[in-house]
Amino acid sequence: MVRADMENSSTVRIVVALALLHPSGQVLMQHRPRNKAHGGLWEFPGGKVEPHETCESAIVREIDEELGVVIEAADLFPVSFATEALVDNGQSILLLLYGTRNWQGVAQAMEAGSEVRWTGPDELLQLPMPPLDVPLARAVIPLLEGLAKATTAP
Numbered sequence: 001m002v003r004a005d006m007e008n009s010s011t012v013r014i015v016v017a018l019a020l021l022h023p024s025g026q027v028l029m030q031h032r033p034r035n036k037a038h039g040g041l042w043e044f045p046g047g048k049v050e051p052h053e054t055c056e057s058a059i060v061r062e063i064d065e066e067l068g069v070v071i072e073a074a075d076l077f078p079v080s081f082a083t084e085a086l087v088d089n090g091q092s093i094l095l096l097l098y099g100t101r102n103w104q105g106v107a108q109a110m111e112a113g114s115e116v117r118w119t120g121p122d123e124l125l126q127l128p129m130p131p132l133d134v135p136l137a138r139a140v141i142p143l144l145e146g147l148a149k150a151t152t153a154p
């Protein structure tokens, strides 16, 4: 039986992440600083949704902070999501992956100890990444292949 107090004590932490899609068929991946959770792995840039933020305003903020580029909430579309129970703090993460093809500025790693790289569909699953990112990366690959085809089409 589910008690009312149990229903109200959600332990789900929402994390938003972005597939920044280059017209050539590449996605921007970020190397996590070694001092953070999953340090040293490649991930989609993003972060936790803070209280009083919407998911969209959180991803716009995180992308500005982490990559120094401006994206518009209106350009975002949902790509996929993934969930994982975290054993260390008892929280579950709900990771929402958005996509966009539009941004302003040149994406670069703004955080100390971080780096970024544009990655094609053949390389994406070769990168060491957190477990949650593997199914998300699989969902991104057809988008990259579609973009690459559109670029090379006569």
Ligand SMILES: Nc1nc2c([nH]c(=O)n2[C@H]2C[C@H](O)[C@@H](COP(=O)(O)OP(=O)(O)OP(=O)(O)O)O2)c(=O)[nH]1
Pocket: 015, 016, 017, 036, 037, 038, 043, 044, 045, 046, 047, 048, 049, 093, 095, 130, 131, 132, 133
């Ligand atoms: N941003 C991001 N986080 C991910 C991905 N995959 C994955 O498991 N995570 C996890 C790692 C962390 O436990 C959590 C996000 O934490 P974060 O450190 O990026 O969030 P934040 O920028 O708000 O961090 P902070 O202010 O607390 O340092 O989600 C991913 O692709 N992108």
